[in-house]
Amino acid sequence: MGNKKRYTGAEILIDALQKEGVDTIFGYPGGVLIPLYDALYDCKTMDVVLTRHEQGAAHAADGYARVTGKAGVCMGTSGPGATNLVTGIATAFLDSIPMVAISGQVATPLLGTDAFQEADLVGVTRPITKHNFLVKDIKELPEVIKKAFYIANSGRPGPVLIDLPKDVTTATMTGYSYPETIEMRSYRPNLDGHPGQIKRAATAIKRAKKPLVYAGGGVIISGAQKELIHLAETIDAPVTTTLMGLGGFPGDHNLFVGMPGMHGSKAANYALQNSDLIISVGARFDDRVTGDVSKFAPHAKIIHIDIDPASISKIITVDIPVVGDAQRILAELNKVVQPAKHEEWRAYLHGFKESYLYGYKNKSDVLMPQYVIEEMHRITGGDAFVTTDVGQHQMWAAQYYHFANPRRWITSGGLGTMGFGLPSAMGASFALDRGPVWSISGDGGFQMNLQELATIKINKLPVKIIILNNKYLGMVRQWQDIFFNKRYSSVCLTADCSCDGCGTEQECDTRGSYMPDFIRLSESYDIPARRVTDPGSITEALEWARDTEGPVLLECMVSPEANVFPMVAPGAALDEIIEDEELQDE
Ligand SMILES: Cc1ncc(C[n+]2csc(CCOP(=O)(O)OP(=O)(O)O)c2C)c(N)n1
Numbered sequence: 001m002g003n004k005k006r007y008t009g010a011e012i013l014i015d016a017l018q019k020e021g022v023d024t025i026f027g028y029p030g031g032v033l034i035p036l037y038d039a040l041y042d043c044k045t046m047d048v049v050l051t052r053h054e055q056g057a058a059h060a061a062d063g064y065a066r067v068t069g070k071a072g073v074c075m076g077t078s079g080p081g082a083t084n085l086v087t088g089i090a091t092a093f094l095d096s097i098p099m100v101a102i103s104g105q106v107a108t109p110l111l112g113t114d115a116f117q118e119a120d121l122v123g124v125t126r127p128i129t130k131h132n133f134l135v136k137d138i139k140e141l142p143e144v145i146k147k148a149f150y151i152a153n154s155g156r157p158g159p160v161l162i163d164l165p166k167d168v169t170t171a172t173m174t175g176y177s178y179p180e181t182i183e184m185r186s187y188r189p190n191l192d193g194h195p196g197q198i199k200r201a202a203t204a205i206k207r208a209k210k211p212l213v214y215a216g217g218g219v220i221i222s223g224a225q226k227e228l229i230h231l232a233e234t235i236d237a238p239v240t241t242t243l244m245g246l247g248g249f250p251g252d253h254n255l256f257v258g259m260p261g262m263h264g265s266k267a268a269n270y271a272l273q274n275s276d277l278i279i280s281v282g283a284r285f286d287d288r289v290t291g292d293v294s295k296f297a298p299h300a301k302i303i304h305i306d307i308d309p310a311s312i313s314k315i316i317t318v319d320i321p322v323v324g325d326a327q328r329i330l331a332e333l334n335k336v337v338q339p340a341k342h343e344e345w346r347a348y349l350h351g352f353k354e355s356y357l358y359g360y361k362n363k364s365d366v367l368m369p370q371y372v373i374e375e376m377h378r379i380t381g382g383d384a385f386v387t388t389d390v391g392q393h394q395m396w397a398a399q400y401y402h403f404a405n406p407r408r409w410i411t412s413g414g415l416g417t418m419g420f421g422l423p424s425a426m427g428a429s430f431a432l433d434r435g436p437v438w439s440i441s442g443d444g445g446f447q448m449n450l451q452e453l454a455t456i457k458i459n460k461l462p463v464k465i466i467i468l469n470n471k472y473l474g475m476v477r478q479w480q481d482i483f484f485n486k487r488y489s490s491v492c493l494t495a496d497c498s499c500d501g502c503g504t505e506q507e508c509d510t511r512g513s514y515m516p517d518f519i520r521l522s523e524s525y526d527i528p529a530r531r532v533t534d535p536g537s538i539t540e541a542l543e544w545a546r547d548t549e550g551p552v553l554l555e556c557m558v559s560p561e562a563n564v565f566p567m568v569a570p571g572a573a574l575d576e577i578i579e580d581e582e583l584q585d586e
Pocket of ligand 1: 389390391392393394416417418419441442443444445446468470472473474475476
């Protein structure tokens with residue numbers, strides 16, 4: 001844009017988004033956003049996606065970002081539109097996902113007056129954004145947008161909110177030019193690790209007898225898979241990746257010992273508890289991984305490679321911190337580590353891995369959810385883009401879909417957001433230029449954002465929706481089963497449940513009729529759907545889902561009683577593992 005013309009704030013925003021390379025915006029209009037949507041009306045370079053709920057827009061932007069690695073963009077109008085974005089912003093924040101969220105705001109003279117549809121989004125999102133801005137003058141707008149993208153995408157990525165009052169959107173200015181670069185004295189992420197610390201890490205690795213690589217989402221964010229494989233193979237160390245790190249190391253590699261933590265593999269948890277050196281790369285020691293912190297990895301020295309200095313020794317005291325980008329640090333470390341062999345250590349762990357990493361008993365008369373995921377893995381060749389909601393199905397997907405490559409696994413790890421699966425699949429599909437994405441949900445979580453079926457259908461997105469229907473809020477039921485004496489309070493989703501609050505009696509008839517009828521629901525959105533009840537039909541049904549053009553929905557009626565194993569009780573030590581009794585009996 002030249003300098004002489006007058007531009008509105010809305011036009012500046014759109015030009016800036018284009019200059020940032022944004023090709024897709026997910027949002028929902030409203031009073032104060034109308035000027036912005038009006039300016040977008042003529043925009044030919046961006047897909048402006050009308051979701052059916054602002055939460056859907058935020059999760060879609062998140063899914064887009066997880067696939068592409070660049071900030072997803074979402075927007076909602078002032079007040080309720082903006083607050084509807086909040087869950088999606090928090091989800092992105094806890095998983096370090098780059099996002100620029102734009103909230104409409106009432107005009108600046110009305111700020112603080114409880115005006116119609118006013119909500120203090122800067123206040124609301126302060127603890128769940130990497131940074132946020134309230135733009136009070138159009139002159140600030142270009143720099144704010146530049147900063148927002150820079151902050152969202154750099155260092156430890158995260159969501160940035162731009163709160164945009166209506167009068168700033170409609171104000172005009174001449175002399176607009178978008179800054180090419182940005183200088184922020186108070187914010188300069190450190191990318192290169194300290195050479196002295198890298199050397200110390202190499203020395204510790206050389207001394208270790210039982211080294212373990214513990215990799216998190218940071219490996220995916222920094223694109224360090226190749227370097228990680230090189231390190232692990234050179235030093236002959238087993239590797240565990242957190243839920244967020246799945247795909248950061250190939251799930252079928254012989255050094256891989258599975259995911260650690262509450263539903264981690266026995267091999268991974270024993271590896272952590274018995275290791276003498278943990279090489280943590282881009283992982284933050286979440287409590288779902290560490291269990292009882294005081295009993296976590298009692299014999300290990302800890303090297304912690306992380307781009308965020310604030311996460312060093314935040315939860316676990318670290319011996320050798322290396323602050324910087326995981327890929328760069330691993331590349332440097334690979335230059336100085338010496339090849340080693342740890343056959344005994346690996347053989348010890350392999351013992352736990354030998355028969356199975358996780359394990360379940362398959363049945364010929366009941367459809368087991370784990371089997372559905374295994375078959376899905378097989379018929380998609382193990383390289384599908386997969387999103388989930390939160391619950392048992394999420395853990396089974398994490399355990400049984402052995403992700404080989406990064407950016408294929410899209411799940412809400414930190415916040416654990418039910419309702420994330422369908423809209424994030426939509427965003428991921430846009431990121432893949434309307435490519436196929438598999439969305440796995442429970443029957444509970446699917447109902448939290450099912451309105452996005454419309455967006456998916458209208459945009460012709462080949463989202464393959466798999467509902468693992470166990471007629472329960474399964475993960476909560478599992479906790480009630482194990483820790484609350486089978487008092488199934490408020491977890492049964494059947495329509496004719498007659499057990500009086502689902503709590504006192506244990507004979508809730510989970511074979512009763514069910515609501516809603518997902519098949520008819522899906523068909524009302526003109527999305528073909530099928531229901532599978534027996535194990536013999538699942539493979540063919542999955543192939544049908546894969547081979548049918550466009551979106552489809554496959555409802556799998558799985559065992560209502562299946563639980564996720566192994567399990568470490570909250571607050572227990574990692575080697576206090578509850579296993580599947582059915583497997584013990586064998
Ligand atoms: C928005 C939200 N509300 C509540 C929860 C708590 N929660 C975690 S798992 C779960 C049950 C999920 O049930 P379902 O979607 O049917 O999946 P399943 O566990 O049966 O696979 C609940 C209620 C959550 N994670 N997110």
